[in-house]
Amino acid sequence: MAVAQNVIFVTVCSLYLFSFSSSLSTLDLNGAWIVSNEVRGYNVSGSVPGSMYTALLAAGVIQDPYYRRNDETYRWIAKEDWNYSRTFTVIPKLMAMKTIVLVCEGLDTVGKVFVNGKVVGKSDNMFVRYTFDVKDLLKIGENIIKVEFQSAVNYAAERSKQYSYTVPPTCPTPQSHGDCHVNMIRKEQCSFSWDWGPSFPTQGIWRDIYIQGYNSAVIRDVTTETMRGSDGLWTLQVAVFFEVTSVLVSGQLRIQLDKTTVLHVSNITISQSNSSHTLTLKIPKEENIMMWWPNGYGNQTLYQLYVYFESKISPEISSKKIKIGFRTVKLNQEYVTQNKSQGREFYFVINGQSIFAKGSNWVPADSFLETVTRARIQNRLQSAKDVHMNMLRVWGGGVYESDEFYEIADELGIMIWQDFMFGCAMYPTDKSFLSSVTSEVLHQIRRLKHHPSIIAYSGNNENEKALRQNWYGTSTNFTRYYNDYIQLYKETLMPVVVNEDSSRPFLPSSPTDGLESESEGWVAQDPGSEYFGDIHDYRYLDPYFDYKVYRIPRFASEYGLQSWCSYETLEPVFAESDMDYWSDLCDYRQHHPFGNFQMMAEALLYMKLPNSSDVKQKFKDLIYITQINQAIAMKTETEHYRRWQNRLDSTGRGHTMGALYWQLDDIWQAPTWASIEYTGKWKMLHYYARHFFAPMLISPIMDGEFLDVYVVVDQVPPQPITNNLTISLHRWDQMGALQNWVVEFKINSTAGSVFRRNVTDLLTKTSCDLPQRCFFYMYLTNTQEPSAWVTLSTFREAIGLQKANIKITNLRTTGEDKIFNLTITTDNFAPFVWIDAYGIKGRFSDNGFLLAQSQKNISFYAWESVTLDRFNSSLSIKSLMDVYYE
Numbered sequence: 001m002a003v004a005q006n007v008i009f010v011t012v013c014s015l016y017l018f019s020f021s022s023s024l025s026t027l028d029l030n031g032a033w034i035v036s037n038e039v040r041g042y043n044v045s046g047s048v049p050g051s052m053y054t055a056l057l058a059a060g061v062i063q064d065p066y067y068r069r070n071d072e073t074y075r076w077i078a079k080e081d082w083n084y085s086r087t088f089t090v091i092p093k094l095m096a097m098k099t100i101v102l103v104c105e106g107l108d109t110v111g112k113v114f115v116n117g118k119v120v121g122k123s124d125n126m127f128v129r130y131t132f133d134v135k136d137l138l139k140i141g142e143n144i145i146k147v148e149f150q151s152a153v154n155y156a157a158e159r160s161k162q163y164s165y166t167v168p169p170t171c172p173t174p175q176s177h178g179d180c181h182v183n184m185i186r187k188e189q190c191s192f193s194w195d196w197g198p199s200f201p202t203q204g205i206w207r208d209i210y211i212q213g214y215n216s217a218v219i220r221d222v223t224t225e226t227m228r229g230s231d232g233l234w235t236l237q238v239a240v241f242f243e244v245t246s247v248l249v250s251g252q253l254r255i256q257l258d259k260t261t262v263l264h265v266s267n268i269t270i271s272q273s274n275s276s277h278t279l280t281l282k283i284p285k286e287e288n289i290m291m292w293w294p295n296g297y298g299n300q301t302l303y304q305l306y307v308y309f310e311s312k313i314s315p316e317i318s319s320k321k322i323k324i325g326f327r328t329v330k331l332n333q334e335y336v337t338q339n340k341s342q343g344r345e346f347y348f349v350i351n352g353q354s355i356f357a358k359g360s361n362w363v364p365a366d367s368f369l370e371t372v373t374r375a376r377i378q379n380r381l382q383s384a385k386d387v388h389m390n391m392l393r394v395w396g397g398g399v400y401e402s403d404e405f406y407e408i409a410d411e412l413g414i415m416i417w418q419d420f421m422f423g424c425a426m427y428p429t430d431k432s433f434l435s436s437v438t439s440e441v442l443h444q445i446r447r448l449k450h451h452p453s454i455i456a457y458s459g460n461n462e463n464e465k466a467l468r469q470n471w472y473g474t475s476t477n478f479t480r481y482y483n484d485y486i487q488l489y490k491e492t493l494m495p496v497v498v499n500e501d502s503s504r505p506f507l508p509s510s511p512t513d514g515l516e517s518e519s520e521g522w523v524a525q526d527p528g529s530e531y532f533g534d535i536h537d538y539r540y541l542d543p544y545f546d547y548k549v550y551r552i553p554r555f556a557s558e559y560g561l562q563s564w565c566s567y568e569t570l571e572p573v574f575a576e577s578d579m580d581y582w583s584d585l586c587d588y589r590q591h592h593p594f595g596n597f598q599m600m601a602e603a604l605l606y607m608k609l610p611n612s613s614d615v616k617q618k619f620k621d622l623i624y625i626t627q628i629n630q631a632i633a634m635k636t637e638t639e640h641y642r643r644w645q646n647r648l649d650s651t652g653r654g655h656t657m658g659a660l661y662w663q664l665d666d667i668w669q670a671p672t673w674a675s676i677e678y679t680g681k682w683k684m685l686h687y688y689a690r691h692f693f694a695p696m697l698i699s700p701i702m703d704g705e706f707l708d709v710y711v712v713v714d715q716v717p718p719q720p721i722t723n724n725l726t727i728s729l730h731r732w733d734q735m736g737a738l739q740n741w742v743v744e745f746k747i748n749s750t751a752g753s754v755f756r757r758n759v760t761d762l763l764t765k766t767s768c769d770l771p772q773r774c775f776f777y778m779y780l781t782n783t784q785e786p787s788a789w790v791t792l793s794t795f796r797e798a799i800g801l802q803k804a805n806i807k808i809t810n811l812r813t814t815g816e817d818k819i820f821n822l823t824i825t826t827d828n829f830a831p832f833v834w835i836d837a838y839g840i841k842g843r844f845s846d847n848g849f850l851l852a853q854s855q856k857n858i859s860f861y862a863w864e865s866v867t868l869d870r871f872n873s874s875l876s877i878k879s880l881m882d883v884y885y886e
Helices: 002-022 052-058 152-162 374-386 403-412 431-448 463-468 474-500 515-519 584-589 595-606 615-643 684-692 759-763 868-874
Strands: 025-028 031-037 042-048 083-090 099-104 111-115 118-123 130-133 141-149 192-194 197-199 209-214 217-228 234-244 249-257 261-270 276-282 303-311 317-324 329-332 347-350 353-355 357-362 391-394 415-419 454-458 535-538 556-560 658-661 696-703 706-713 721-731 734-747 751-758 774-780 787-791 807-813 819-825 830-837 842-844 849-851 855-862 875-878
Touching (some): 031 052, 042 052, 099 118, 209 217, 217 303, 217 317, 261 276, 347 454, 374 403, 391 658, 595 615, 615 658, 615 684, 615 830, 684 696, 696 787, 706 734, 706 759, 734 751, 751 759, 807 868, 830 842, 868 875
Parallel strands (some): 357 391, 357 658, 391 415, 415 454, 535 556, 556 658
Antiparallel strands (some): 031 083, 099 130, 111 118, 192 197, 234 276, 249 261, 249 303, 303 317, 329 347, 696 706, 706 751, 721 734, 721 774, 774 787, 830 875, 842 855
16 A cells, blocks of 8 residues: 555656646746935946846946956945835735745845835845745735845944944954954955955845745745664654744645655644644665765765645645755764873764865855856866865855855765854844844754755854954953853854754864863863864965974864966956056055065075066066965975874874865955966966875975875775885986886875985985985876975075976867867976966866976866867966076
């Protein structure tokens, strides 16, 4: 009988898959609206989702907001109040519904909503879904909706003025050219500026808006948790959250996995006071569930989950479908040794497998979130996967990202460390603020919980560290701000998280000492200790190419160095006169204090500066030099972390299991820490990430007088890995090896030294009379990949480097106008070879490399259709010695 019922149900559900959308009456209000400002008389067409900036830009009222100093020129826009309005038509079918609500998935930020001239509700939080009852205000035929927004800048300033004490910091640093009091408003924190982004405090409807009518109940959210028993079978917990019209509503709940498996059918009764229903479902063994794995560890198998509710009092069906993945997650914080003073572990375990987290940090991809398309997100996250990343941290000063972002992360196997949106500040704790935060956290967890890619929550970005280290002068009244911190994160935010989602670890902050922070009252004496939790670590003006300057943490969730984006990326937003490293605009665009000077000082530690007499050419050369700085720094630091993943020093430091550099993407065209430019173009760092995050890494270091070569692999292999490593000694001034050493090695763990020799002994009886004249190059003997190289001096001290005659030859295509193959030839060693395809969207298979052979084959993967002739005409190539002019 059960089998027969399932067959019938599958047939019925197959019909539902195509017909459920007509069961409820929904009126989409996205599209064309009128954006107006009464004071200045503006009345322009704008799109929803959207903001007043993009509406004014489309209407020709303003130029590109990113052009030159337009963030300053257009500061008036954010200080005005903007209105959104439109008409819409209500048909009798909708009007006949018992309940009609206006659903606003995202109002940015402080607004008052009118329907037909009557106030239906207010908003003050960008991260909350607002649902307003509009049944009694609608009429058949034409209706008018209007949202009157208030300047976020003015609102935040007024909130600060009225608050009983100062909540710091009141303003950003002067170099950020930003607006004040952003911590007083529940809005994208970086929209008031940051040290890598401009101030564009938007107003508008930034996510979907629609009217929905129903007679009994509507499914608003569906959440899931996956658990695996000792017998290997999976359990799926499903929670369904309704909005209910009547005091009691009965109906049939159906849950289906993909299009073939009925997991559950039952009759339920819900009400306005008890409007959710939670089920724990055993997945039959016959389903042969495939697990979801992070990138590099297995497949990213996803399943469609369909949830239907058919009311008994009204012939309507409410439904929702989501994609889920089956996986388990654990954060290991056990003590590293029996000596508890040596600290705790800090690493993620997915499906029982310890994972070394390789990745970066994500900031909003644009100041104008409506411009961030699915294609753009796909490109950035695919670029992360292409360099072997398996984790991104969604940073706490931006936004809870779009549904598309998390869907793509699910598909690509990119684990998400999800911060809540509190960053680099203390926050108010009045009743209305805490109530708004509670609604925000509740909504966001129910929206995001089903995504297998999300593996951790963090309460905030750097606020524990800021409080303890007195970043904002809080030490004068530490108790007050400490109590605020506890009230916001421990007593308000955390209980909601734990109650709504116990399947993922919750961290109070980042950086944090994790369980140690909790034991010390949630604000540790040393947040970011090497012995606990995660660290944020930045080294400016240190010798970034020397691994010994870096700490040995359990997990590095932020570290970075700046570089400039390419000349090509700057051209649309810089004038010709701005194309000088020391121009006023370059100084204005640099939001990090003394950042441009730091980059030059860093470069001088490692190499000589370009000396072209042509200002524009010198600017291009200096951009190239800053990208070398950044790439070498992140390579050195990241490989340092990977080498420490399976060993401890005498004090207990080590077992480093995460490296997330700052940052992946750019919000605009400027000097930042990003490895991908605003346009999607890869910086040299991103190409280097493809090597230092590779599943197998050769990582050589100079340990005093010794050459020490490590091999690192992502996970403990089922059996030892044996291979041969060739190590070659070279002089900079002559091609060919002076000496080769071939060693057989066996790797029994994730990282280990396979070759350690005194350099003086290695140079004996060779023509390398001075270390500055030479370098080592090494590779796996059979495959030539992976490879690595290490110099015996900085490039500033190197002897014998000559300008190489580098050429691009044998250019060919696959015939699809998407993949191009080319050969690079040289007559001398060429460090940091940089190939550019100007004006072509795409990326090379490798770039910024040491050309140590007479030729190297490279591929270019175009992201658009490009002819061979156009691609050929776009190409240029250079190496380090090409930026020095006689």
